[in-house]
Amino acid sequence: MGLIVLTVLGIAYDDYSWKRIQTDQMVAFQRMVGGVGMGAISTPIWNFINFDPRIQPVDDSITWPIPGGYSYGPDRTATVSYFEEIPVNQLVLEK
Amino acid sequence: MNKHLNLLYTAVENILRNKVRSVVLILCLIAVLFPFVTALSISEGIKFQSLISVEEGADIYVTVDYFGSNAPISLNHLERFRKMDGVTKVFPRIVGRTYFANRLVTIVGILPENVPKSIRLSQGSMFREKGDVIVGGGLAEEFRLQPGVRFSLSINASKLLRVAGIFDSSASIWSANLILMPFEDASEFFKMKGRATDILIYTRPGYAPILAKEIQEKISSSDPEPSGPPLRVQDKTLIQRYFQRGFNYKAGVFTALYTVAFALAIPALLIVSGFGQTERRKEIGVIKATGWQTQEVMEMVALENLIISLTSAPLAILMAMAWLKLFNGAFIAQFFIAEVGLMAPFPIPSRFLPLPSFFAFLFAVVLTMVGSLYSTWRTATIPPVEAMR
Numbered sequence: 495m496g497l498i499v500l501t502v503l504g505i506a507y508d509d510y511s512w513k514r515i516q517t518d519q520m521v522a523f524q525r526m527v528g529g530v531g532m533g534a535i536s537t538p539i540w541n542f543i544n545f546d547p548r549i550q551p552v553d554d555s556i557t558w559p560i561p562g563g564y565s566y567g568p569d570r571t572a573t574v575s576y577f578e579e580i581p582v583n584q585l586v587l588e589k
Numbered sequence: 590m591n592k593h594l595n596l597l598y599t600a601v602e603n604i605l606r607n608k609v610r611s612v613v614l615i616l617c618l619i620a621v622l623f624p625f626v627t628a629l630s631i632s633e634g635i636k637f638q639s640l641i642s643v644e645e646g647a648d649i650y651v652t653v654d655y656f657g658s659n660a661p662i663s664l665n666h667l668e669r670f671r672k673m674d675g676v677t678k679v680f681p682r683i684v685g686r687t688y689f690a691n692r693l694v695t696i697v698g699i700l701p702e703n704v705p706k707s708i709r710l711s712q713g714s715m716f717r718e719k720g721d722v723i724v725g726g727g728l729a730e731e732f733r734l735q736p737g738v739r740f741s742l743s744i745n746a747s748k749l750l751r752v753a754g755i756f757d758s759s760a761s762i763w764s765a766n767l768i769l770m771p772f773e774d775a776s777e778f779f780k781m782k783g784r785a786t787d788i789l790i791y792t793r794p795g796y797a798p799i800l801a802k803e804i805q806e807k808i809s810s811s812d813p814e815p816s817g818p819p820l821r822v823q824d825k826t827l828i829q830r831y832f833q834r835g836f837n838y839k840a841g842v843f844t845a846l847y848t849v850a851f852a853l854a855i856p857a858l859l860i861v862s863g864f865g866q867t868e869r870r871k872e873i874g875v876i877k878a879t880g881w882q883t884q885e886v887m888e889m890v891a892l893e894n895l896i897i898s899l900t901s902a903p904l905a906i907l908m909a910m911a912w913l914k915l916f917n918g919a920f921i922a923q924f925f926i927a928e929v930g931l932m933a934p935f936p937i938p939s940r941f942l943p944l945p946s947f948f949a950f951l952f953a954v955v956l957t958m959v960g961s962l963y964s965t966w967r968t969a970t971i972p973p974v975e976a977m978r
Contacts, residue, residue: 501903501946504910508941512637520641522707523760527697528682528789529646531763532639532832534631535927536727536935537693538686544927545695545763546642547831548650548823549684549786552658574632574925575639577835580827 534573547577596885600892607868611897618901618956619908621854622949624921625847626909629945631918631925634938636836638761643825643832647789648797650828651804654821661784662820670788673803675796681785683775687744693928694728695767698775712736713754716771721753727765727934729755748778758935762926765935797824851952873968874976886969890961898953906946913939 524530533544542550604611651670653660662681670679683698704715711726713736724734729752738752756764776782792800801824873886912918918937923929926937968976 497900497903497907501906504907505941505943505946508910508914512940518707519709519757519759520638520761521645522705522709523756523764524642524645526704526708527699527769528680528703529642529828530684530695530697530767531642531761533835534635534925536762536933537695537766537928539693539928542684542686546684547835548646548828550659551823551831554658573927574628575635575835576838577831578838580830580834 533575533577543577543579544573544575547579552579592885593888596889597892600889600896603872603889603893604896614897614957615901615904617854618897618953619905621851621956622902622905622953623909624924625952626906626941626945626949627913627918627921627939628925630909630913630939630941631922631937632836633940633942633945635762635926636832637940638938639832639836642761642763643828646825646828648792648825649790649801649804650823651788651790652786652821652823653817654819656818659787659821660818661781661786662788663817664783664785666788666820670790670804673800675793675800676790677793678791679788681772681788683772683779683781684786685775685779687742689728689742689768690732692728692731692766694725695763696775696778697767697769698772698778699769701771709757710754711757713752716753718751719771720748720750720774721770722750722774723754723756723769724752725756725765725767725934726758726760728768730934742778745778745780748774750774750778762935762938766928798826800824851956854956869965870968870976873965874973874978877969877976878973883966883969887962887965890965891958894957894961895954897957898950902946902950902953905949906941909939910941913937 529548530546532546532548535545538545541553541555543553543555651662651666653662664681667679667681670676680700680703683696685696686693687696688694701716708715710723712729713723715721715723728734734752734755736752736754739749740752741747741749750768750770756767756769758765770778772785776784790800790804801822804820805822876886877883912921917933918939919933920931922933922937923931926933929935929937
């Protein structure tokens with residue numbers, strides 16, 4: 495019973511702390527840089543798409559080291575986010 | 590009611606009597622649940638920070654499309670965007686990457702007037718003179734950078750830079766390995782005068798989709814460089830789609846993989862929970878011989894499992910909480926956030942929400958129930974003499 499109460503209190507405190515701490519600095523930083531970073535990667539080691547798809551929405555890692563081959567990007571493996579290119583319809587049919 | 594309470598007391602007694610079996614079962618469940626809870630809480634923490642990045646970012650991002658990839662945009666577009674109806678603010682930005690010694694860093698160049706007064710640095714101050722930069726906390730820690738240190742990077746060795754300040758590590762995970770400098774300095778550093786990586790447009794509420802369409806269709810066709818490539822326009826709606834898909838898809842894949850792992854854990858737990866099975870068979874035989882019904886035996890075992898689950902799931906959550914909050918996810922954070930190393934140079938964002946915690950408990954219940962109810966039922970339905978043999 496004590497464990498359950500402790501867990502519920504822990505979750506409640508965590509939720510409370512997320513609502514009140516640090517957000518001001520996060521907001522100030524993001525406002526200043528115009529929004530940088532979205533994915534679970536601290537530096538764009540392979541390409542920008544998983545770091546921030548706004549900066550490079552195209553996954554160009556498939557063009558190297560083996561053109562058209564498998565991407566060896568570490569951000570493709572166990573991170574908790576993954577961004578893939580969103581297709582944009584560019585087809586215009588002429589009658 | 591009394592009967593159920595008595596069964597509950599008997600279940601507690603059974604757990605306490607079979608200490609080794611109970612401890613092994615709880616440890617196995619914690620080993621299965623701990624990574625699950627950790628990954629989902631880190632995912633939620635990063636999602637929270639990403640949401641701030643999306644909400645506080647621009648309404649429209651404009652770049653140039655070179656052979657299908659983003660490319661630098663001419664600053665000649667700035668005035669045209671400023672004149673558009675519904676636009677409140679327009680500024681250019683440079684985002685690039687380079688190596689600082691052997692560490693890959695993100696370079697961001699912004700207009701100095703965009704720096705808010707509320708920004709807090711752990712050391713030093715914002716840009717004061719040409720060449721001043723603000724470096725991320727992770728970078729400063731790794732290379733022992735202090736305000737006043739001057740350096741240049743081989744991409745443009747003639748450009749001398751000076752550390753003016755160091756970001757507070759609470760700013761965001763993406764500030765850890767970042768170098769922020771004034772836009773002009775970034776242009777000189779990358780030798781891309783008159784160009785930006787993207788132009789950021791802020792609009793009045795509701796104007797963004799219309800303006801994005803207008804920029805894409807009209808401005809692209811009346812480009813100041815008519816023979817130049819087309820513009821690529823991304824508005825906030827598209828960014829939000831990236832955000833939703835990026836996290837939901839991955840969380841979905843993760844949960845699916847974990848469901849498979851759980852399914853595989855069931856036979857393992859079946860073996861583990863059968864630890865002392867001979868003794869358990871005899872016990873069931875004895876209590877059946879003394880007049881217990883099969884349904885009462887099943888209820889007692891179900892209650893045992895419930896107590897085990899109610900112990901192991903909160904323990905897994907509390908351990909994940911302690912590891913992430915007190916030890917900053919040492920050694921395990923790198924499995925869920927790429928490029929952080931064994932000890933992350935920034936506070937690992939982790940958010941414990943009720944739903945994933947409930948799922949952890951649910952998984953524990955399913956695992957223990959599936960692992961023991963069938964074997965108990967089989968033992969309880971055979972003649973007591975045979976069970977006691």
